[in-house]
Amino acid sequence: MLRTIGAPVEAGLRRARLPTLFEEMPDAWISYKRLRYFTADMAAREGIPELGLIPEASDLERGLSEAFLNPLMRIPTLFLALQTIPSLTSRQTSNIRFWLETSGDQARTCLQMPLPPEVPGYAIGETRTLRLIEKIIRAFVGDDFVPTRVLLASRPSDLHFDLESAYAGVPVRTGQPYGAIEFPRVLLVSTQNMAGPRTAAADGSPDTLSDALEACLPPYLLEGYLHASLAAEIAGCGKRTLQRRLAEEGTTYREVVDRVRCRVAISELQNADMSLWQLSQRLAYSEQSAFSRAFQRWTGLSPGEYRAHIHFRSPGS
Numbered sequence: 001m002l003r004t005i006g007a008p009v010e011a012g013l014r015r016a017r018l019p020t021l022f023e024e025m026p027d028a029w030i031s032y033k034r035l036r037y038f039t040a041d042m043a044a045r046e047g048i049p050e051l052g053l054i055p056e057a058s059d060l061e062r063g064l065s066e067a068f069l070n071p072l073m074r075i076p077t078l079f080l081a082l083q084t085i086p087s088l089t090s091r092q093t094s095n096i097r098f099w100l101e102t103s104g105d106q107a108r109t110c111l112q113m114p115l116p117p118e119v120p121g122y123a124i125g126e127t128r129t130l131r132l133i134e135k136i137i138r139a140f141v142g143d144d145f146v147p148t149r150v151l152l153a154s155r156p157s158d159l160h161f162d163l164e165s166a167y168a169g170v171p172v173r174t175g176q177p178y179g180a181i182e183f184p185r186v187l188l189v190s191t192q193n194m195a196g197p198r199t200a201a202a203d204g205s206p207d208t209l210s211d212a213l214e215a216c217l218p219p220y221l222l223e224g225y226l227h228a229s230l231a232a233e234i235a236g237c238g239k240r241t242l243q244r245r246l247a248e249e250g251t252t253y254r255e256v257v258d259r260v261r262c263r264v265a266i267s268e269l270q271n272a273d274m275s276l277w278q279l280s281q282r283l284a285y286s287e288q289s290a291f292s293r294a295f296q297r298w299t300g301l302s303p304g305e306y307r308a309h310i311h312f313r314s315p316g317s
Contacts, residue, residue: 005046012042036115043120076262078140079188079300082109085136096129102185102300106148109133110180113153117175123154126179127166133181140190141183146170151180186309189299191263209235209245210256217260224284228253262298265291269307276303 010020016038042048075081079100086098095114100107111133113126130150138145150167152159152174159174216234220226231253232242246252261283268279280291295303 007042007046009042012038012045015041036119040120076191076259077188077266077299078137078190080298081136081140082188085109085133100300102188105185106182107185107188107300108151108180108182109137110151110178112178117153117155117158123152123158126152126154127159130179130181137181137183137187140192141187145183145187147181147183149173149182151176151178151182153177153179186301186306189266189301189306191266208249209242210249210251213253213256214260214263217257218264221257221260221264221284222282226257226284231256258294258298261294265295265303266299266306269303270310272307279303 013020016034018034018038075084082100097112097114099110101110102108111126111129113122113129115122117123117126130152134145134147147167147170150170150172152172153176154174156174213231213234217226217231220230228239228242232239235242235245237245243253246256265279265283268274268282274282276291277288280288283291285291285294292303295301295306299306301309
């Protein structure tokens, strides 16, 4: 962009002690501190206040493209997806910190940009990043998702849009220590909102082995049959071939079984007549405590907490 407006890029790179030929080696690493100096220097000289964090936001936007989102499509719950974001974004940019926290009946997915809010362009980078995180949440919760509250580290004077129109009816607090999207904690249990299986052929049938297994295994799971040898028979191949084909899809048989167990558990917990012990047996767990730990790992809630919430919200309860 700077070159298209005739800005003296090479001179700016030299002032920032950056290599003028770094574009010829896109895989090479450069000093983020020097890059910060370069963008701030060029923003001031060229009169482009938004330049400061445009590179940072663009990196994340590329990261949330297909290469970033594909791994999330195989994650069974929003809780696990939000926990996975930090490791995925670190492959794209190591400078934005993400974390998930809970308090009472609310959850909060948080981010902290690598620069102080007064740096030019901070508000653009922060708000764009939060919008991208909302996109992930909607993939699980649905397009009608509305946050409980939005936190921005950006200063009100730096925002280039109207808060009331951007977040209609949602409380927004600026000048916070970090940015965050707050929402009801129970939504962490939400499973993929995409018409599953996640990848399907034209006739609606799954077109990957892992999706086909996830579609076939639930009845076997309820009968206690989960061995990889059974899955290999279903797939019409040997165990080693099964493992290799799943590895090519970026998953394992154990992960497939985990996803099946998670989805079946979430569905079965809506049956108030089934005890947690009965459900743990149906899911082929030897002990109820093992099932409870697994459910907490999948969703961030205990089975009892989730069941109490859905029964509290059900009509007539």
